[in-house]
Amino acid sequence: MTTDPVHPRKAAPGDEVAVLSPSFAAPATATAVHEQAMRRLTEVTGLIPVEYPTTRRLDAPAVDRAADLNAAFADPRIRAVLTTVGGEDQITVIPHLNVDAVRADPKPFLGYSDNTNILSWLWTNGVAGFYGGSTQVHLGPGPGVDPVHRAALRAALLTGERLRITDPGTSEDIGRDWQDPAALTEYGDREPTEPWTWAGPSRTVTGPTWGGCIEVVQWILTAGRFPADPGVLDGGVLLVETSEELIAAREFGWVLRSLGERGLIGAVDAVLVARPPASGFEHRPDAAGRAAHRAAQRDTAVEIIDRYNPDAVVCVGVPFGHTRPQWILPFGGCVTVDGRAREVWADYS
Structure with a gap:
């Protein structure tokens, strides 16, 4: 672990970002909320969401969910990784992650709850991330994206500013x-x-x-x-x-x-x-x-x-x-x- 972690470079409008379910695949049970979240993600950030095989796959084995994470971290076209929601078994995904891909091309990772596992793993391996953000909870539901969440999401993914x-x-x-x-x-x-x-x-x-x-x-x-x-x-x-x-x-x-x-x-x-x-x-x-x-x-x-x-x-x-x-x-x-x-x-x- 480094005491001065790498801060991945920001994405730019038009870039592709991975939307993954490293724990519970909520989009499989609530597709309409997920698809509204994907539209709003592009409206708020200009970024293009890319789904992977386990994004909407319930009960996917840990090794398959890890494979999607590894693929997203290794793909140079992907400029950030967002999570759909948390869960309770992400701890079993960690042993299958590839640190070399993360270190070769660090990119912002957003998540909270069970995603504390991945964030701490990234931090232990010298890469900073962002605690918060669930497309299924904070982008998809309701009449719109809350202003404070919108400001933080754009800062984490695009602008890198300092906010109160x-x-x-x-x-x-x-x-x-x-x-x-x-x-x-x-x-x-x-x-x-x-x-x-x-x-x-x-x-x-x-x-x-x-x-x-x-x-x-x-x-x-x-x-x-x-x-x-x-x-x-x-x-x-x-x-x-x-x-x-x-x-x-x-x-x-x-x-x-x-x-x-x-x-x-x-x-x-x-x-x-x-x-x-x-x-x-x-x-x-x-x-x-x-x-x-x-x-x-x-x-x-x-x-x-x-x-x-x-x-x-x-x-x-x-x-x-x-x-x-x-x-x-x-x-x-x-x-x-x-x-x-x-x-x-x-x-x-």
């Missing part, structure tokens, strides 16, 4: 069922967001990021796919978010505590914790229950991070994970966490 990460003011935990025709024209149920919570010293930290979905981070560490020395994160910014599994604050705290014992929290200078989803299709608490879930996770994060690193600047509530609207953030690239001005900035170069 703002609160969009409303948030949804889950959208319409993809089988419902309304999913193509309506957002999910949105509610006002709470102010972000700041903790730690009033100082400014700028550093490279690592982290992702905390459930997947736990799997990566268990599989031994992180450098032995936590010092590789010295001065960095840890990204932490939770998935639609809606783990309880106690379980979230156990994993965060393990990161502390592993030395990862102590190594970084700042931690960003995302606004967590608090409801799903099968579990829909009322507004008070959702607020209680978010508050419990917030308080747990602040308490445990302070226990292992009281000098870290902490911001909780940033929309970069499993809620929508979603900001895409650099993974291995630099983020500024300004505890004085209480601002977060991301460098998409």
Whole structure:
């Protein structure tokens, strides 16, 4: 792993980009949402999506999904790799990936959730990526692409600018069922967001990021796919978010505590914790229950991070994970966490 990862060059309108399903092939179950996402991808970026054999293939073996990733990374016509959605078994894809193709022609990779596996693998092999972006979740559904997601998507793929990460003011935990025709024209149920919570010293930290979905981070560490020395994160910014599994604050705290014992929290200078989803299709608490879930996770994060690193600047509530609207953030690239001005900035170069 290099402490100064390569930042792949940007695409240009008219370039081809791969759209892959390295975990769950959501387009196979919700074709209309996927095809609307492909149209919107071109409308927003000018890029031309290219699908591969497993993009719409349910239950494809890990070796086949890896083959599509390797082909996309090796093809000089492909200038970025986007994922349709996450899943839960991408950890089995990693052993089949070809690092030589990635190093020979680095290109931006966008994904979150289970795609934490690929992002961390790229980072370990010296290539930066972007945490966020799911064509099936953030491009295809609803009446249009959320402005903050549009800005981050264009910055990650095309412009490489530096953007202030703002609160969009409303948030949804889950959208319409993809089988419902309304999913193509309506957002999910949105509610006002709470102010972000700041903790730690009033100082400014700028550093490279690592982290992702905390459930997947736990799997990566268990599989031994992180450098032995936590010092590789010295001065960095840890990204932490939770998935639609809606783990309880106690379980979230156990994993965060393990990161502390592993030395990862102590190594970084700042931690960003995302606004967590608090409801799903099968579990829909009322507004008070959702607020209680978010508050419990917030308080747990602040308490445990302070226990292992009281000098870290902490911001909780940033929309970069499993809620929508979603900001895409650099993974291995630099983020500024300004505890004085209480601002977060991301460098998409």
